[in-house]
Amino acid sequence: MGSCYGRNFRVQIFGQSHSAAIGVVIDGLPAGTAIDIDELRVFMKRRAPGQSAISTARREADEPEFLSGLVDGTTCGAPIAIMIRNKDTRSDDYRELRDIPRPSHADYSAHIKYKGYQDVAGGGHFSGRLTAPLCAAGGICLQILRNIGITVTSRVTQVGQAMNITDIREAEKEILNAKKDGDSVGGVIECVINGVPAGLGTPMFDGIENKIAAIVFGIPGVKGVEFGNGFAAVGLRGSENNDSFYMDGDTVKTRTNNSGGILGGITNGMPIVFRAAIKPTPSIGIEQKSVSLSKGEDTVLQVKGRHDPCIVPRAIPCIEAAAAIAIYDAYLEK
Amino acid sequence: MGSCYGRNFRVQIFGQSHSAAIGVVIDGLPAGTAIDIDELRVFMKRRAPGQSAISTARREADEPEFLSGLVDGTTCGAPIAIMIRNKDTRSDDYRELRDIPRPSHADYSAHIKYKGYQDVAGGGHFSGRLTAPLCAAGGICLQILRNIGITVTSRVTQVGQAMNITDIREAEKEILNAKKDGDSVGGVIECVINGVPAGLGTPMFDGIENKIAAIVFGIPGVKGVEFGNGFAAVGLRGSENNDSFYMDGDTVKTRTNNSGGILGGITNGMPIVFRAAIKPTPSIGIEQKSVSLSKGEDTVLQVKGRHDPCIVPRAIPCIEAAAAIAIYDAYLEK
């Protein structure tokens, strides 16, 4: 259990890195919604590997096949099932990992939870590859949200030591430096959702912050989520941090947006702003200390296979997809 | 909807700041569990107002009355209902708030969501007072968790500009300074959960991070949640951030705990560590700019009533309660 998200709009993800296919079942879309599949392909391609020097060499077309839910490109009310075949699988690379867990990967915790039966090939169900169906579902939501005036955009604000990034070359330099060393770096992605009407979300545990956090922490590597000015709010006084209201014509707005568009879990009509901290990719070429689970003794590990020195650029569409799903789920609760 | 949390262990909170009562219905506790009600009272008292110079003057005994679910102090399998009567209500203080929303409070977003029918007295269902039943439910979980070797502790690491707090007087000084100015400050609470076995949590959207975030963001004022070294991980290389494994006798441990005890959403047997950022209390004595919703024009607001200059000390048991509920819910999934 766990690979299912949403109440009014539900997304059930399936697959492992090297299973026959990965995919998603999407339930709750209104019938009569036209899906632009070409646009969805373009969106999904932003996440796909093998596109540049700074991402893994594994090549997957990530071609979404719609198994059900559409008639002539339009939703018919039945659940949409999307399948993506896994083609470029190299299970041999991962054989050693069943015994020697990779530091800061899910190998060991999955080994305990699944009693040694977990699929180790490519990280199995824990692989970043599983964000492809997330992007398929989220890409559909992005199209629907845009039709109702809601847009989701995001950008990298930090990569490794490069903070407050304005020029993407700063990030690229940091990543290539890490790659050269057989190492990796993480980053911060900031996501802004414009056009959200006031009044979405429900109090306490189904607020917009809760819903976004609950899905964003499902993206591999995310270790922190903050809204508005987040942790920085702590250093401010209430009089500095409070977003004072004013009338902009007939519309109530706030002069600042330290709250990130959410008060009491409910949107206030200002842009939703959140940031996700993504840790440096745990798969690195450098030799690391680990243990042999079968022998119960310390050992060293040299991770083979193809890995991103930084998943942050490819995580951008994932964050947008996750945010879109969360917002659409909240929107349907209206 | 929204005031309900958990799948295997379910908590349904009810009440408003000035309704007849607030409370919680708790479902999913195993029959035959003895509850130490005196200990629960002591725990709940840590959250209660009116205890010192740095908290609101409102006095509530916060006496939990068990309406159902216990026979002779022991769970009988039926849902536990706990009621806390609201006694010290002063609805007059809040009359103006129906028209003039307090900056960075839920007043305006609730007004839109509930079409003007929301209970404005004392913040209604959005009041920090609703954390009392959260603490009642969480306090029970803490007792059960302790019986299975799991402990939850937390401490304030930052208040306003006072960072890396080791001496509580640093925090107190920061709070009293703000109070003197009719202002407020926020803080960071770090929570550590020891004794959690490896293997709890489920992948993707029901991981431990997702579950903790989904409940902790339900505590009023929380604007950020991070696990392990969280946002600080971004500045590290993978080789620095990865937690290498070693054998401690028969037990697999990690030398560092930058992951905060969670990998792939699943516990790895190391302590769970997370931090929550709590914004400065929005209710301040200083005059603020706002709008009149009835007149559709700018105005100023002078918040009356009794308010905490800093809710962080009182939020500590709330964070512990929330963490305990999330962990117990995950524990029951085993």
Next chain:
Amino acid sequence: MGSCYGRNFRVQIFGQSHSAAIGVVIDGLPAGTAIDIDELRVFMKRRAPGQSAISTARREADEPEFLSGLVDGTTCGAPIAIMIRNKDTRSDDYRELRDIPRPSHADYSAHIKYKGYQDVAGGGHFSGRLTAPLCAAGGICLQILRNIGITVTSRVTQVGQAMNITDIREAEKEILNAKKDGDSVGGVIECVINGVPAGLGTPMFDGIENKIAAIVFGIPGVKGVEFGNGFAAVGLRGSENNDSFYMDGDTVKTRTNNSGGILGGITNGMPIVFRAAIKPTPSIGIEQKSVSLSKGEDTVLQVKGRHDPCIVPRAIPCIEAAAAIAIYDAYLEK
């Protein structure tokens, strides 16, 4: 877990027959809905005991106290909590039942599930008394449904051997005969829901039949549920059983309603019709065979206490309440 129903409109019931109180938390009602509490009292009174020669002598005012969720009699968007104090409790009557389970009562299955810690007094959480909060929640739904043109009515069609009842005296005679013998009888209640728009319900497992059955089987004693002509449809040919469509002005109707207003789990605009079979009350005055759980040997049991010879008349409002909750939950999904 289990005492919670609904997805868009959620009802969480708590309490035992002899706990301090019983009650319900209701979440999902739109803010701004006026509740007629006097009318609710009248509805709940239809379920209350002690009203005639054919029901138990236990007297409970069943006075609902609204703890939260209303401001001046109108919903404010926060969960509604309703408490009913238990006053007339006589725990002594039930002491023997901890050891000797009553035939066809939940005593034994609850004993196994809750490992002997279940509340035996008055049937604990399994008591028919727990239908009082169900009626409180359902009574509110009935008011809301009526405002949108949906009415729920029901009647007894069979009591014991008296079938196709048209005169309530037939039922009364059957009940009094059983009472005279220290015995009990069951019955069939037919419920008709008029004014339901076509298009409510979702396919497969969240259809209207599934939703109604899932709540109606929660009423103690219900052992069968059928829709339209139900089991009688089996004896017909398709050409006889099919409900042919015709135009009634601009409205699509069916000439017959063997489907009970539901096709494919979705309403078709015709009245919803279902029947629930309620077994004879298991508590009877006649001596019965049972076992001593402590001694592990056969024994006999003479049930003391106050019992209905037939719960069917009092179950009528429960069936209506349950149906109203299910329909309103489906309605909110629209």
Next chain:
Amino acid sequence: MGSCYGRNFRVQIFGQSHSAAIGVVIDGLPAGTAIDIDELRVFMKRRAPGQSAISTARREADEPEFLSGLVDGTTCGAPIAIMIRNKDTRSDDYRELRDIPRPSHADYSAHIKYKGYQDVAGGGHFSGRLTAPLCAAGGICLQILRNIGITVTSRVTQVGQAMNITDIREAEKEILNAKKDGDSVGGVIECVINGVPAGLGTPMFDGIENKIAAIVFGIPGVKGVEFGNGFAAVGLRGSENNDSFYMDGDTVKTRTNNSGGILGGITNGMPIVFRAAIKPTPSIGIEQKSVSLSKGEDTVLQVKGRHDPCIVPRAIPCIEAAAAIAIYDAYLEK
């Protein structure tokens, strides 16, 4: 929404009668469970069409392809996705149905719900074909349940006017008579679940009766569900209907099983017994009255295509599959 069932064990069904594929995602199976795929194929074949004179001529191999969740035939903890390609599709047969709804089919109610965008080909998502993935999921549960000593069997007790069936030729005769007339008949299936331990199920709305009914009403054509002696209990006195307990060695048993193994929603260790009433197949060759939705006028309809004169024999494995899923979901709650 709606095509998802279960809390601890979750089944999400997707597909339409003539979509590219149908299938199911199954979440919650413990890792390390070996699945006998050949046995599953044999089970699924019992439901498949085209096997005899009394079922539809449509031929589908119903070959389940496992897309994910298995490693070497054993569950790895990740969700299992099973896909069944639709091969023998003839959409032309169904073109007329978009305008003229078939009596007692979901055509009209789906038309309203999905605003005319529903997939009409072959009944779309409402087709009996969607029970193939239900059988795939249920067939897996049946294997797991058998390993823990629980068996599920069922048989036809009535077909049309042939009641208390003991010889399958009685049913066959009834079906062939209806087929000869271009008509159809329904039936009653009785399901018995042996080996269920006492103590499964939860009170009120998550009892075993509620859970079984909630899934069984998801099988097309089911219009009634009863447990134990069900509706027949109404004609008995309590003293006749009550199942008295006795000791069978160390085991508590009941002399009769009028309760069908369930008391208070919880199993009592006796066999679970329930019956489902399946209406006569609405698709018949005889001309029927209906309406033209586009013209808003009465018309007649001659249903073309391939149809079963009686789906009851093919529904047997569906009932078993549904029961197995419900029981396994309850079992995991333990």
